[in-house]
Amino acid sequence: MPPSMRWSSVIPSPQAFTKQICPNAHLRAFSSSPRSNAGRTTRQRRLMFQWLDSQGAAFRDPLPGSTNYLSAYDNHGVLRRVKAGRGNNTSSRSADEQTASDELSTLGAKSNESEEADEASNKKTGGDENRLPPEGRGDRRPFPHNKSFFSEEVLSEEFREEIWRRIMKDGMSVREVSATTGVEMRRVGAVVRLKEIEKAWLSSGTPLARPYAQAVMSMLPQTQWNSAPDARKWHEQINSLPVHEATTLQIFEPTSESRHFTREDAAKAFDENLLSTDERIPHPEMVAKEKDVLAGLPAELVAERASAREDAEIEAKQKQQDRIAKKQAAIKKVDTGRWQFRIQEVKVDDAGADGRGPRGTGWRYGTPLMDRKRGQIKIPTRVD
Amino acid sequence: MADASSSRLADNPIQYSVDTCDLCIMVVKIRLARFGRRKAPFYNIVVAHARTARNSKPIEVLGTYDPIPKMPTDGEGKPFKDVKLDSARAKYWLGVGAQPSDPAWRLLSMAGLLEPKYQPNRPVVPKPSTV
Numbered sequence: 001m002p003p004s005m006r007w008s009s010v011i012p013s014p015q016a017f018t019k020q021i022c023p024n025a026h027l028r029a030f031s032s033s034p035r036s037n038a039g040r041t042t043r044q045r046r047l048m049f050q051w052l053d054s055q056g057a058a059f060r061d062p063l064p065g066s067t068n069y070l071s072a073y074d075n076h077g078v079l080r081r082v083k084a085g086r087g088n089n090t091s092s093r094s095a096d097e098q099t100a101s102d103e104l105s106t107l108g109a110k111s112n113e114s115e116e117a118d119e120a121s122n123k124k125t126g127g128d129e130n131r132l133p134p135e136g137r138g139d140r141r142p143f144p145h146n147k148s149f150f151s152e153e154v155l156s157e158e159f160r161e162e163i164w165r166r167i168m169k170d171g172m173s174v175r176e177v178s179a180t181t182g183v184e185m186r187r188v189g190a191v192v193r194l195k196e197i198e199k200a201w202l203s204s205g206t207p208l209a210r211p212y213a214q215a216v217m218s219m220l221p222q223t224q225w226n227s228a229p230d231a232r233k234w235h236e237q238i239n240s241l242p243v244h245e246a247t248t249l250q251i252f253e254p255t256s257e258s259r260h261f262t263r264e265d266a267a268k269a270f271d272e273n274l275l276s277t278d279e280r281i282p283h284p285e286m287v288a289k290e291k292d293v294l295a296g297l298p299a300e301l302v303a304e305r306a307s308a309r310e311d312a313e314i315e316a317k318q319k320q321q322d323r324i325a326k327k328q329a330a331i332k333k334v335d336t337g338r339w340q341f342r343i344q345e346v347k348v349d350d351a352g353a354d355g356r357g358p359r360g361t362g363w364r365y366g367t368p369l370m371d372r373k374r375g376q377i378k379i380p381t382r383v384d
Numbered sequence: 385m386a387d388a389s390s391s392r393l394a395d396n397p398i399q400y401s402v403d404t405c406d407l408c409i410m411v412v413k414i415r416l417a418r419f420g421r422r423k424a425p426f427y428n429i430v431v432a433h434a435r436t437a438r439n440s441k442p443i444e445v446l447g448t449y450d451p452i453p454k455m456p457t458d459g460e461g462k463p464f465k466d467v468k469l470d471s472a473r474a475k476y477w478l479g480v481g482a483q484p485s486d487p488a489w490r491l492l493s494m495a496g497l498l499e500p501k502y503q504p505n506r507p508v509v510p511k512p513s514t515v
Contacts, residue, residue, distance in 0.1 A: 291486040333464075334494045339453055340464040343495050346447055348470045355445070361468050362445040363419035 066132065067151060067221055071141035085133035140221055151221055155183065155191065155235060159225040163188055164195035175283065182234030185282055239283045246271040279368060410434065412478060412493070415485040416449060417442065425451055429469060429488060431477050446474050449491055469495055 030348060055070075055077040062068045063079075074080055140151045155163075163181060164171045167188070174192075178185040203206060223235045251267045255261055263276040278284060292302045332343040351360025356367070371378060385510040418438065420426035427449040430442035447469035455463055474497055478484070484492055486501070493500040 043468070219486045334496065335462070336494075338462070341466050341467055341491075341494050342465045343469055346468045346470050348444060348446065348473045351445070361470075362430075362448045363417075363426060365441045 054076055060244065064131075064218070066135065067219060068143075069139060069140060069151065070144050072135070074141040079132075081133045081136060105335045135221060153221045153223045154217070155187075156222040156224050157217065159223060159235075160191050160195060163191045167192050168196075174287075178238055179283055179286060180229070182232065182236065182238060184236055184238050187236075231273050239281050239286060241277055241281050244270075244274060244280065248272050285313075412477070412480075412482040413485060414446065414474070414482050414488045416487050417449065427451065429474075429491065431473075431482055434483075444473065444477075446470050446477070467491055467494070470494055471497060 002237065055073055055075060058073050058077045058079075059068065066072070072079055072081070091339065102130040137150055141147065141149060142151055143149055159181075162182065163177060166177045166181075167174065174185050174188050177183070178188050181188075183191075198208070223233060226232045247270050249270065251269055255265075259265075263278055267274040281287065281308060284307065289302060289306045292305055296303070330345060332345075334341040334343065346361045348361070351357045351362075370376060412431060412489035413434045414429065414431055415428040417430050417432075418425055418427055428442075428445050429447040429449055431444045432440070436442075447467065449468075450466040453463035453465050464510060469491070474492060474495070478492075478497060483500065487502055489498060492498045
């Protein structure tokens with residue numbers, strides 16, 4: 001009986017085998033298991049190593065200050081925006097793969113060695129030959145097969161701090177901050193609330209997950225704060241009309257041809273209490289100002305009218321608050337141990353001569369309850 | 385003796401027994417009338433004759449009392465109970481001798497119209513010894 005043949009004497013060790021089929025494989029610790037059809041290199045396997053050496057190589061050392069999404073690189077592993085930028089600047093130079101990767105590597109090295117270069121690429125101030133061109137919308141597709149998904153920008157740390165400072169320190173209104181910074185009002189509110197929590201944690205000594213936040217922020221596209229109002233980039237659309245539930249119905253509204261059917265009429269057609277679109281948008285004051293500008297009024301008059309409108313609004317709001325405060329002050333509050341009793345003054349005469357007036361206080365006598373009538377549905381239709 | 389009795393009759397020509405007095409002078413009370421649903425009480429604070437049914441039509445409705453506590457909308461502070469009261473009319477009825485029931489007394493004393501009957505935190509005054 002011949003001696004039994006050892007498996008390793010037929011097929012080399014897994015590492016050696018991998019090295020044999022792919023010379024660059026010494027870096028890879030994975031895929032080292034021997035396979036039954038080990039002698040054959042499949043197409044998928046070849047393509048995988050091809051990808052790892054070309055496009056995938058860019059992700060081995062991710063570019064700092066950039067999102068590093070798959071869509072930002074072409075099939076040869078060259079940043080699309082670098083290629084496009086070079087095509088525009090020096091058309092004479094040949095845009096071959098080798099020089100592109102050279103440039104890429106120098107860029108990477110530069111960003112690694114100095115913090116300033118990192119900052120520069122972060123701020124996307126392109127123009128200099130050695131700096132990264134700004135990231136376009138096409139570079140912000142994390143899923144190459146989903147062409148319609150773009151990674152949207154988030155507010156930078158500095159931007160959020162500025163919003164908080166304007167609201168809490170300068171005492172500006174949310175609407176004003178939204179209009180000047182180009183951030184939606186709901187987001188302004190959220191930023192201020194989260195900043196308040198962060199500051200409360202800082203003062204109470206609760207540890208913050210700073211490294212985590214920095215890592216996440218470094219991977220996301222950001223809107224940076226710019227102190228110059230003209231150079232400021234708007235973060236998002238701030239004056240888009242929210243969809244009201246009442247307007248989702250399809251309504252056939254017959255009307256005469258001669259009738260001037262306005263937005264107010266359209267709102268009435270949907271619901272009796274619905275405001276028109278002009279009043280439902282988040283920033284009607286911006287529209288009013290723009291209308292003044294289009295009417296050809298001088299800039300001083302436009303500003304004057306805008307501030308007058310603002311003052312009128314503040315006054316109306318103050319009046320409403322005063323009315324509520326007066327109503328609250330008229331209610332006597334008595335604190336017993338467990339409850340607070342709120343004693344409100346009423347007038348017996350409000351019930352009218354027969355004591356059955358609609359403004360009278362208390363349960364009414366001699367009138368049947370609505371739910372005792374015929375045809376009243378008692379099954380609740382909504383739960384609050 | 386007979387003279388004396390006749391003179392007394394002359395001084396007070398109408399003599400009432402205790403029973404007839406109750407029938408002629410109706411006691412007016414300030415009390416609560418329960419409305420609302422099962423497990424959802426709601427009270428009218430009413431002025432009514434003492435011998436009428438609880439929910440019968442009263443002389444006057446002074447206000448309401450909602451005993452179900454509600455949470456404040458801002459979520460801060462104690463749960464509250466709503467009381468509505470015409471204190472001017474309540475004062476008038478108290479002035480002409482209307483007798484509040486105990487729960488009505490409690491509510492009226494909160495509104496500052498009466499001295500509270502039951503004060504759990506009042507300091508106890510020691511009674512002088514009778515011996």
